[in-house]
Amino acid sequence: MVGHEIVEKQVLAPDVVSIRLRAPQIARVRKPGQFIILRISEGGERLPLTIADADPSAGTIRLIVQAVGKTTGQLASLEPGQAIRDVVGPLGRPTHLDSFGHAVCIGGGVGTAVVYPIAKALAELGNKVTAIIGGRTKDYVLLEQELSRFAQRVIPTTDDGSYGQKGFVTAALKDVLDSSPEPPVKAIYAVGPVPMMKAVSELTRPYGIYTVVSLNPIMVDGTGMCGGCRVTVDGQTRFACVDGPEFDGHLVDFDELTDRLTTYRQAEARAVQRYENHTCKLKDES
Amino acid sequence: MSSNTGRMTAKQRLAIERQKMPERSPDERAKDFNEVNLGFTAELAKLEATRCLQCKKPTCMDGCPVGVDIKKFLELVEDGDFLAAAALMRQTNSLPALTGRVCPQEIQCEAECVRGVKGEPVAVGHLERFIADYERAASEPVNVEVAPPTNKKVAIVGSGPAGLTAAADLARMGHDLTVFEAFHAPGGVLVYGIPEFRLPKKIVAAEIENLKKLGVKIELNTIIGRTYTLDELFENGFKAIFVANGAGLPVFLGVPGENHKGVYSANEYLTRVNLMGAYNFPNCDTPIMRGRQVAVMGGGNVAMDSVRTAKRLGAEKATIVYRRSEREMPARIEEVHHARDEGIIFEMLTNPIRILGDENGWVCGMECLHMELGEPDESGRRRPVPIEGSNFTMDTDVVVVAVGARANPLLSGATPDLKINKWGYIEVDENLQTSIPGVFAGGDIVRGSATVILAMGDGRQAAQSIDNYLKDG
Ligand SMILES: Cc1cc2nc3c(=O)[nH]c(=O)nc-3n(C[C@H](O)[C@H](O)[C@H](O)COP(=O)(O)OP(=O)(O)OC[C@H]3O[C@@H](n4cnc5c(N)ncnc54)[C@H](O)[C@@H]3O)c2cc1C
Ligand SMILES: Cc1cc2nc3c(=O)[nH]c(=O)nc-3n(C[C@H](O)[C@H](O)[C@H](O)COP(=O)(O)OP(=O)(O)OC[C@H]3O[C@@H](n4cnc5c(N)ncnc54)[C@H](O)[C@@H]3O)c2cc1C
Ligand code: SF4
Ligand code: SF4
Ligand code: FES
Numbered sequence: 001m002v003g004h005e006i007v008e009k010q011v012l013a014p015d016v017v018s019i020r021l022r023a024p025q026i027a028r029v030r031k032p033g034q035f036i037i038l039r040i041s042e043g044g045e046r047l048p049l050t051i052a053d054a055d056p057s058a059g060t061i062r063l064i065v066q067a068v069g070k071t072t073g074q075l076a077s078l079e080p081g082q083a084i085r086d087v088v089g090p091l092g093r094p095t096h097l098d099s100f101g102h103a104v105c106i107g108g109g110v111g112t113a114v115v116y117p118i119a120k121a122l123a124e125l126g127n128k129v130t131a132i133i134g135g136r137t138k139d140y141v142l143l144e145q146e147l148s149r150f151a152q153r154v155i156p157t158t159d160d161g162s163y164g165q166k167g168f169v170t171a172a173l174k175d176v177l178d179s180s181p182e183p184p185v186k187a188i189y190a191v192g193p194v195p196m197m198k199a200v201s202e203l204t205r206p207y208g209i210y211t212v213v214s215l216n217p218i219m220v221d222g223t224g225m226c227g228g229c230r231v232t233v234d235g236q237t238r239f240a241c242v243d244g245p246e247f248d249g250h251l252v253d254f255d256e257l258t259d260r261l262t263t264y265r266q267a268e269a270r271a272v273q274r275y276e277n278h279t280c281k282l283k284d285e286s
Numbered sequence: 287m288s289s290n291t292g293r294m295t296a297k298q299r300l301a302i303e304r305q306k307m308p309e310r311s312p313d314e315r316a317k318d319f320n321e322v323n324l325g326f327t328a329e330l331a332k333l334e335a336t337r338c339l340q341c342k343k344p345t346c347m348d349g350c351p352v353g354v355d356i357k358k359f360l361e362l363v364e365d366g367d368f369l370a371a372a373a374l375m376r377q378t379n380s381l382p383a384l385t386g387r388v389c390p391q392e393i394q395c396e397a398e399c400v401r402g403v404k405g406e407p408v409a410v411g412h413l414e415r416f417i418a419d420y421e422r423a424a425s426e427p428v429n430v431e432v433a434p435p436t437n438k439k440v441a442i443v444g445s446g447p448a449g450l451t452a453a454a455d456l457a458r459m460g461h462d463l464t465v466f467e468a469f470h471a472p473g474g475v476l477v478y479g480i481p482e483f484r485l486p487k488k489i490v491a492a493e494i495e496n497l498k499k500l501g502v503k504i505e506l507n508t509i510i511g512r513t514y515t516l517d518e519l520f521e522n523g524f525k526a527i528f529v530a531n532g533a534g535l536p537v538f539l540g541v542p543g544e545n546h547k548g549v550y551s552a553n554e555y556l557t558r559v560n561l562m563g564a565y566n567f568p569n570c571d572t573p574i575m576r577g578r579q580v581a582v583m584g585g586g587n588v589a590m591d592s593v594r595t596a597k598r599l600g601a602e603k604a605t606i607v608y609r610r611s612e613r614e615m616p617a618r619i620e621e622v623h624h625a626r627d628e629g630i631i632f633e634m635l636t637n638p639i640r641i642l643g644d645e646n647g648w649v650c651g652m653e654c655l656h657m658e659l660g661e662p663d664e665s666g667r668r669r670p671v672p673i674e675g676s677n678f679t680m681d682t683d684v685v686v687v688a689v690g691a692r693a694n695p696l697l698s699g700a701t702p703d704l705k706i707n708k709w710g711y712i713e714v715d716e717n718l719q720t721s722i723p724g725v726f727a728g729g730d731i732v733r734g735s736a737t738v739i740l741a742m743g744d745g746r747q748a749a750q751s752i753d754n755y756l757k758d759g
Pocket of ligand 4: 337338339340341343344345346347356357360398399400401408
């Protein structure tokens, strides 16, 4: 088989799937916080996805992907036995992990998939972990059970109140911080939509708590070669694929990131339309 | 057909004018990505080769970084013995189809040709291209001798011209070769940087096929420093490693507004188009901003490739913005001419100081200063000095920054024992060995942004050094 076989697939929410695929070397060396870039087939786009988990003995990695556009949609429609042509990684710097005593891990939507391996690693280091996982509705609260295996506390929230606490993850976070937990919270990891990461960073700034966010700019190579993933952190240009993807949330220029993420919105709408109309023949040169 | 050999007098030879490379008309070619030059016919090639005076002291050869035996080569072309010419070429230059197309001949071999003193030099590059294409089209591939297997594993990091050349040489010496490439396609800058209209990808692909026939394994999607460290390669049985990972770090201008949407590094711009096929969006999935007024910063080959790409993507106005004058532009002269014919606008002695964005964060213009040339700087070129108060704005909706590259720190950062200089380039000794025994390096990661032929020369030298190292070890 050319490429990397999908060995397992699970539907987590209407447009969110978890897939395990064969990538033995990446499974062996990857660390929490790192990601891969994949290309489904010839002519395809390079898509960055966090390594949500890995099983080195089985030689597999786990990806959790939300179908938001053409490529993610196509990926979510693949079934076990099918293969992904190119997978490269692990990319990015591993998460800075430490014994903080108590850490809060916040996931918004599919961001929970990104924060999940970090939470797991923090727990393995003996930290008390509080997880706050938000979703638009009940369906989008991901990985609650898996997190509760090692997190002391898992607080689900939904925008519409269909499950858990009603409201944004920031409200739940404020409650946790103001309840003077023991041991005190020394680190916060927040991954999700950019507005969420920005709000969390704003919230924790006055508390002076170390806050890490994982940025998701548009990427091409993932090796620091193109500069497409540049973000401004502490007034400096950084490349998220090699200097990140995690940065100190208190120093990130979120507004610029939000803006840059809209670069191809129109073009992507065209691609999705074509994909859905099935007018697009994937070209396979191989 | 070799009747004229030796019989033609120098005077007769001198009377022949340099043959023009047949090319597609600017109107036609600026609309697609197919190759601009069409190549010499056999007749043109022989005629052009006849212009060579067969000098006693062939100065042309001093101009070639790898010492191609140009004089003998031209004689064989004149005789119409094209396959012999190709075989001779491959003794010193294993990728003539590439060098014939991309070498800056006007500052190398052709610069030293005596015929250039009064008039035009012999078109060595065009002839090199001709014989390589001839050889490729000839059905029988030239059989290369491969030494008996040594069963010694050698790893090459990067599949650009340096890596490919070293791999070919080492495989012929009988070693067991694996090339590791970060991207999903091999070829380095030859595939993701230099566009199709200058260097068709099928030529690079043919060379890769030749490598595979020699038994070379190519592991794509593998980043050394991430997927494997150099130490792990040694643990996995590799006895020597050649690091040829290129420069590959984009340089930005450092002016305000550079993160507006529509500002690209040339690396990103060209990679999206060449490697990812963005010109074919949405048939290929990778998009690119197609500007109406594209401004490209810089005066080298990378800038020329970017601006001509912009034109082909449909820009009404595609402009080179360069802070020195045309004389100082480091691009190949042929590309500058082609660009001009294609309607590229040249804004010389102009330097952007700010990129302007609209209310939605899109690039909408550039504030620039006019420059004048002052005293020569370290590079020997006259230093551009801003003319105060000459500020003006230029409308543009896509900006491509092509002002150079630096050493990518990914591999060196993951390899603390690897000695680098203060700019991040890998330090090597006269045998191209790095501070780590058994690890050699060459190409752009050692020289800084250089040329294809210099990278190939390094690949060849490294192959020799590695072979010696393996014999001793
Ligand atoms: C380091 C990194 C790790 C990531 N990890 C994951 C992961 O584990 N799971 C997951 O589902 N996604 C992850 N992403 C985001 C994922 O790569 C994007 O959703 C994807 O690029 C969108 O591709 P598409 O072709 O399906 O959609 P497109 O058609 O390209 O985009 C659809 C919509 O999504 C928006 N969009 C495009 N790119 C991004 C982006 N990078 N982030 C947010 N919005 C975007 C666009 O503005 C557009 O409106 C990660 C991104 C990065 C950079
Ligand atoms: C747009 C453009 C136009 C040019 N035009 C000309 C021209 O006309 N004439 C000329 O002579 N020169 C030209 N050059 C310069 C020339 O292409 C380079 O000097 C030459 O390609 C350098 O060769 P290299 O083998 O050192 O590296 P590269 O060609 O850069 O190849 C390096 C390869 O290594 C891979 N790599 C990087 N890091 C890793 C890693 N950690 N693990 C695995 N693989 C890795 C890269 O993906 C790449 O494929 C041009 C360059 C560009 C960008
Ligand atoms: S390799 Fe380049 S410099 Fe040498 S002869 Fe050929 S074109 Fe000229
Ligand atoms: S210098 Fe010119 S004329 Fe003399 S041998 Fe070389 S190519 Fe021929
Ligand atoms: S994705 Fe190209 S530099 Fe980060």
